[in-house]
Amino acid sequence: xxxxxxxxxxxxxxxxxxxxxxxxxxxxxxxxxxxxxxxxxxxxxxxxxxxxxxxxxxxxxxxxxxxxxxxxxxxxxxxxxxxxxxxxxxxxxxxxxxxxxxxxxxxxxxxxxxxxxxxxxxxxxxxxxxxxxxxxxxxxxxxxxxxxxxxxxxxxxxxxxxxxxxxxxxxxxxxxxxxxxxxxxxxxxxxxxxxxxxxxxxxxxxxxxxxxxxxxxxxxxxxxxxxxxxxxxxxxxxxxxxxxxxxxxxxxxxxxxxxxxxxxxxxxxxxxxxxxxxxxxxxxxxxxxxxxxxx
Numbered sequence: 001x002x003x004x005x006x007x008x009x010x011x012x013x014x015x016x017x018x019x020x021x022x023x024x025x026x027x028x029x030x031x032x033x034x035x036x037x038x039x040x041x042x043x044x045x046x047x048x049x050x051x052x053x054x055x056x057x058x059x060x061x062x063x064x065x066x067x068x069x070x071x072x073x074x075x076x077x078x079x080x081x082x083x084x085x086x087x088x089x090x091x092x093x094x095x096x097x098x099x100x101x102x103x104x105x106x107x108x109x110x111x112x113x114x115x116x117x118x119x120x121x122x123x124x125x126x127x128x129x130x131x132x133x134x135x136x137x138x139x140x141x142x143x144x145x146x147x148x149x150x151x152x153x154x155x156x157x158x159x160x161x162x163x164x165x166x167x168x169x170x171x172x173x174x175x176x177x178x179x180x181x182x183x184x185x186x187x188x189x190x191x192x193x194x195x196x197x198x199x200x201x202x203x204x205x206x207x208x209x210x211x212x213x214x215x216x217x218x219x220x221x222x223x224x225x226x227x228x229x230x231x232x233x234x235x236x237x238x239x240x241x242x243x244x245x246x247x248x249x250x251x252x253x254x255x256x257x258x259x260x261x262x263x264x265x266x267x268x269x270x271x272x273x274x275x276x277x278x279x280x281x282x283x284x285x286x287x288x289x290x291x292x293x294x295x
Contacts, residue, residue, distance in 0.1 A: 027075040049093040108237030144247035156203035169266035
């Protein structure tokens with residue numbers, strides 16, 4: 001089961017992000033390792049669909065959520081479809097495998113008052129780290145961009161005078177995100193400190209960098225976000241994606257058009273954006289119960 005050509009296809013033809021490629025490769029290699037364990041134990045079936053069912057059962061027994069199992073099987077299914085198109089196999093074994101059902105999860109978000117407190121009251125520091133960390137939090141919340149999109153930003157993607165940010169989203173699709181006056185001030189503060197810290201800034205250089213002027217990496221972004229969200233919430237959802245969800249939910253609650261939110265988030269279809277209407281509806285129900293005299 002050689003997956004190198006498949007990963008190359010996803011990288012060159014589908015233009016998947018490095019983090020998506022890594023996730024696909026990890027999922028596929030986990031299946032390979034599981035099959036090898038079955039072979040060593042003499043328990044491997046000749047039928048590949050049965051091996052897949054054994055893998056699913058094993059993951060469920062280890063406590064892996066149905067949602068995560070479905071994601072791993074989705075990666076495996078993409079690989080089999082690639083083999084079918086390439087003429088390497090004539091049958092997709094996953095067509096005979098029933099997948100576990102997972103409940104629909106609503107996106108977690110941070111209440112507006114807590115984010116207001118974080119951005120208005122919490123001290124980020126007056127040095128380069130402080131300026132970068134504040135901008136990182138604001139960038140995720142004020143624009144709704146994904147973590148991978150933030151990491152991929154270059155200096156010339158950020159137009160402070162034009163008050164826009166160019167984002168390269170999934171599938172290599174570009175979109176422009178407008179920014180407000182308050183946010184542009186934070187942008188100027190960061191770029192000024194960055195220039196004084198590292199000197200000449202080339203247009204194609206990474207926009208967000210570490211203390212050693214290297215591009216930020218996913219784990220560092222996660223740690224920074226988690227550090228500051230822990231100051232305002234005790235909930236489990238304290239990731240960069242939580243700020244993306246907060247952006248969409250708060251925009252919707254303040255009357256933004258769903259199609260506009262779709263474009264800002266870079267969603268391919270409106271159905272992906274409609275999940276935020278559930279959060280908004282929960283807020284409406286709460287207001288109704290509090291305000292209606294007979295509720």
